[in-house]
Amino acid sequence: xxxxxxxxxxxxxxxxxxxxxxGPTPYDRILAVNVHGTMxxxxxxxxxxxxxxxxxxxxxxxxxxxxFVGTLAALKYFRFxxxxxEP
Amino acid sequence: MSVLLDVVSWxxxxxxxxxxxxxxxxxxxxxxxxxxxxxxxxxxxxGVGLILxxxxxxxxxxxxxxxxxxxxxxxxLTTPAASxxxxxxxxxxxxxxxxxxTDDSQSAGS
Amino acid sequence: xxRMISLAVVLLGVWFILSGSTDPFLLASxxxxxxxxxxxxxxxxxxxxxxxxxxxxxxxxxxxxxxVCQIALANLAVARTILAPVMRIDAGSAWVPASQxxxxxxxxxxxxxxxxxxxxxxxxxxxxxxxxxxxRKGLEDLRQGDMDRRVCAVEGRR
Numbered sequence: 001x002x003x004x005x006x007x008x009x010x011x012x013x014x015x016x017x018x019x020x021x022x023g024p025t026p027y028d029r030i031l032a033v034n035v036h037g038t039m040x041x042x043x044x045x046x047x048x049x050x051x052x053x054x055x056x057x058x059x060x061x062x063x064x065x066x067x068f069v070g071t072l073a074a075l076k077y078f079r080f081x082x083x084x085x086e087p
Numbered sequence: 088m089s090v091l092l093d094v095v096s097w098x099x100x101x102x103x104x105x106x107x108x109x110x111x112x113x114x115x116x117x118x119x120x121x122x123x124x125x126x127x128x129x130x131x132x133x134g135v136g137l138i139l140x141x142x143x144x145x146x147x148x149x150x151x152x153x154x155x156x157x158x159x160x161x162x163x164l165t166t167p168a169a170s171x172x173x174x175x176x177x178x179x180x181x182x183x184x185x186x187x188x189t190d191d192s193q194s195a196g197s
Numbered sequence: 198x199x200r201m202i203s204l205a206v207v208l209l210g211v212w213f214i215l216s217g218s219t220d221p222f223l224l225a226s227x228x229x230x231x232x233x234x235x236x237x238x239x240x241x242x243x244x245x246x247x248x249x250x251x252x253x254x255x256x257x258x259x260x261x262x263x264x265v266c267q268i269a270l271a272n273l274a275v276a277r278t279i280l281a282p283v284m285r286i287d288a289g290s291a292w293v294p295a296s297q298x299x300x301x302x303x304x305x306x307x308x309x310x311x312x313x314x315x316x317x318x319x320x321x322x323x324x325x326x327x328x329x330x331x332x333r334k335g336l337e338d339l340r341q342g343d344m345d346r347r348v349c350a351v352e353g354r355r
Contacts, residue, residue, distance in 0.1 A: 001097055005138065008104030015111035019123070027177040028122050030094070035114060035127045036168050038162065039107055042138050045158065049142060058152040058215065064158055068165035075176045106276065113279035122288050122319070125275055125331045128314045133272035136265075150217045157214055167311035174319045174329065184319060184329045186288040 002050040026044045030074050037067035095192065096144030103137030110134060120177050121184045124170055129164035200244050203251045205235050227252060250301045256351030257305075268313055275314040275331060290319065290329040293339050302352035309344060 016039070019032035041064045046058025077083055106129060113126025139159045146152050177185065212227040238244050246252060278284065284340075307318040307326055308322045315335045319327040330336040 005100045005104045008108055012107040012111035016114050019114045025120060025182065026171055027180065028123065031123060031127055031173045032114055034129050038131055038135065038166060045142060049145065054151050057151060060158055061161065065162045069168055071169045072172055075172055077103060079176055090252060109276050109279055116279060116284065121329045122331060124317045125315055126279060128311065129272060129275050130313055132268050132314060150214065153214045167308045171311050171318055173306065174317050178319050
């Protein structure tokens with residue numbers, strides 16, 4: 001049954017990738033990658049249950065934090081062309 | 088009792104998965120960036136909430152339950168901030184939120 | 198001082214959840230790291246009502262069930278819009294008045310708006326929020342000010 005949820009999540013992630021490829025604006029791509037990342041967090045957690053290895057939950061937490069920082073960093077880099085000090 | 092919990096958790100898991108697919112469908116189908124933001128928040132709230140609820144009901148109460156709740160807490164704090172950041176950046180980047188004068192709706196549908 | 202102690206308790210809780218071990222060495226290093234973090238954060242002046250808004254906790258616990266109900270209803274509405282064979286979208290954006298007094302209250306309001314599917318906050322000013330909604334009805338509901346009043350109640354309960 002966890003298999004069914006995994007399949008649904010993978011299908012959803014494949015569909016968000018369509019939006020990443022098609023664009024048309026960079027914001028669409030960043031948004032789609034962000035949603036893709038949220039789904040990845042849950043996919044990691046469900047995979048942990050599927051293979052009976054609850055340690056995966058720690059990876060899931062780390063990915064949730066990284067996904068947020070990554071989205072903001074991508075947006076900031078796209079807007080200003082650098083991530084802090086002027087190059 | 089445990090059968091009932093099982094049924095409830097499977098229903099929550101499958102409903103969450105279907106909501107994720109709905110959200111992804113919205114990402115593909117909706118016409119412009121600002122409406123797609125709403126599809127994204129569908130995955131961030133309903134999908135995350137239901138799947139985590141299903142997983143919590145599958146776990147024996149303990150450390151892993153707390154970890155799942157921590158994941159939920161982190162996601163509920165960060166995903167609206169990320170959505171807001173994308174919307175705000177798009178607004179500053181010159182996209183118009185009102186449908187009358189968006190010109191990217193045609194190119195999105197192609 | 199009370200705020201520092203509650204921060205230390207929360208951080209110790211997170212340490213225990215993530216390590217999951219009662220080994221004395223691990224617990225001791227947890228205590229040492231938590232103390233270091235609290236002292237450094239205090240010296241940086243970060244432990245105030247914005248850096249660690251524990252004073253909102255009681256109000257948020259009362260506010261959360263209502264918000265979860267709103268999110269569930271909005272989820273159904275947005276899912277119906279997306280799954281309809283012919284999508285009828287009357288999206289629009291408008292300024293919604295926000296009467297919160299503190300920045301942290303404004304953050305709670307803007308986050309609640311974004312968390313509810315169908316409405317997204319685009320920019321936040323001191324007294325109003327630019328909201329984009331998937332349906333004009335959602336925008337009208339927000340302008341009625343029900344959520345605004347409830348977030349003000351969260352803010353006021355100290």
